[in-house]
Amino acid sequence: MTRRRLIPALFIILAIAGIGRYGYADNTREIEIVNIGVRLIAPTPKPTLPRTRADKRNATRAIQIKARVYFQGKWIVTPQYARTSLRTGNRFAGPAIVTDYSSTTVVPPGWQVEVDAHENLLLTRKRKSRKS
Numbered sequence: 001m002t003r004r005r006l007i008p009a010l011f012i013i014l015a016i017a018g019i020g021r022y023g024y025a026d027n028t029r030e031i032e033i034v035n036i037g038v039r040l041i042a043p044t045p046k047p048t049l050p051r052t053r054a055d056k057r058n059a060t061r062a063i064q065i066k067a068r069v070y071f072q073g074k075w076i077v078t079p080q081y082a083r084t085s086l087r088t089g090n091r092f093a094g095p096a097i098v099t100d101y102s103s104t105t106v107v108p109p110g111w112q113v114e115v116d117a118h119e120n121l122l123l124t125r126k127r128k129s130r131k132s
Contacts (some may be wrong), residue, residue, distance in 0.1 A: 038043045051117040054089030059115075062086050064099070071095050073128055093126070
């Protein structure tokens with residue numbers, strides 16, 4: 001669309017919007033655009049996320065305290081892990097609590113945690129063994 005066509009079309013669109021919002025439009029006054037937004041979709045390169053190397057030590061060094069926590073109708077002594085002390089490759093089973101400055105993750109009994117290469121906590125439910 002050329003500029004000569006775009007400007008009149010813009011005035012018409014704004015007049016219609018003004019009538020819809022305020023019930024009138026004054027075509028004798030100048031129009032001032034105070035704010036305009038643009039939404040764009042464009043291809044971008046896939047980001048590379050930092051990966052950390054696996055730590056051979058187990059997660060017990062990340063335990064801060066052990067406390068009694070109520071799970072499934074009973075009190076269970078439960079370790080509380082410091083999130084900042086967990087490293088890639090650390091694994092532990094629930095029940096557990098993982099604390100951070102901005103979050104708390106509760107790991108119920110029957111679940112396990114693994115810290116992945118991006119230091120995410122991956123929680124999976126343990127499979128129950130079948131008895132023959």
